[in-house]
Amino acid sequence: MAILIFFVVHWYLSLFVQTFFLHRYAAHKMFTMNPLWEKAFYLLTYIAQGSSFLSPRAYAILHRMHHAFSDTEQDPHSPHFSNNAFTMMWKTKEIYNNVLNNRIEPEQRFEGNYPYWPALEKFGDTYLSRVSWGVGYVLFYIAFATQWWMYLLLPIHFLMGPVHGAIVNWSGHKYGYQNFDNNDKSRNSLFFDFLTGGELFQNNHHKLPNRVNFGVKWWEVDPTWPVIWTLNKLNIIRLKEAKTVKAKAAV
Template sequence: MPILIFFVAHYYLSLFTQTFYLHRYAAHKMFTMNRFWERFFFVFTYICQGSSFLSPRAYALLHRMHHAYSDTALDPHSPLFSSNAFSMMWKTKTIYNDVLNHNYAAAERFEGDYPEWVSLEKFSATAVSRIGWGALYVMFYVQFATAWWMYLLLPVHFLMGPIHGAIVNWGGHKYGYQNFDNHDHSKNTLALDFLAFGELFQNNHHKLPMRVNFGVKWWEFDPTYSVIWTLDKARIIKIKRKVTAQKLKAAA
């Protein structure tokens, strides 16, 4: 039971920080927060993602490129230009490393307006950090695993961030339905969104990239928006804009 609890907690906490902090805050700035909360969620994201922590700056730049060049040859993670999800994510990893090291000219036009913490980002990318987190996961399993097959879950812990990215970018541009004609292959993969906390409403998001609630239809539930709504009401963050029903109708 401890292994199951740890696995589920790590999966969904890592997923939440990716969609809440890296995607909706760093890449899109859908809401604002003060310096204290920005640093708090920066550290929280590092802890929750652990060995697969993604730089908010590099994530933001890749994601902005994804929107600008959706499903074209310049898209850093479109399934249209890869034979499988693994090759797509390997390509994304290569571009991510170049962007992280300021060595990708195509990303330069998207620079600015994202949270930065240079010392923490540099440390998080070191072998000490990544192997250290991996060692902690292994030690937890050594202490609490009760069957050999449980150790097969460890690679998921090591690669949690890229796995979330693969689910969203492969599934969200391959399978599902479309509410909008975005002139790309973005789709809403509702059946798998329990694995993505709203991220698989890709078609909605590509049409309305600043809408903080990724669900559009009444039956499209975005779990992350519920948390964002609560944090807004608690005045921890402030949502920048709300898309009204009239604007949604016009977008359709």
């Protein structure tokens, strides 16, 4: 039972920071927060993602590229230019590492207006950090696993951030229905997106990239939206005025 609880908590906590902090805040700035809360959520992102920590700066740049070049050859992670999800994410990894380590210079329109904590980003990308988190996951499983098959969950812990990204980017641009014609292949893959925190409402998001609630139809439930609404009411974040814009306006 402890293993399953740990897996579910890690899955949803990592998922939350990816959709809330990396996606909706770092890439799109759908809301604002003061520097203290920004540092707190930055640290939470590092803890939640652990061995698969993703740089908010690099994530924001790649995601803005994704909106600008959606489902073209310049898209960092379109499933329509890769044979499978693994090759798609390997391509994404190469672009991510080039951006992270300043080996390429992104277009100026993709830069700026994202949180940046150089010391934490640098440490989070070290082998010391990534391996230490991985060892911690293994030790927890050794202490609490009661069945051999539970150890098969460990690779997901090691790569939790990229696993979420692979699911969203592959499924969200291949399977499901469309509410809007966005001149790309974005889809809404689930009616109630409890597995990826609203991230699989890709068609809605590409039409309305600054809309904080990814659900559009009354029956499309974005599970992250009530959390964001609550944080706004508690004055931890401040929502911006909703705008209806085209997807490419996100960049």
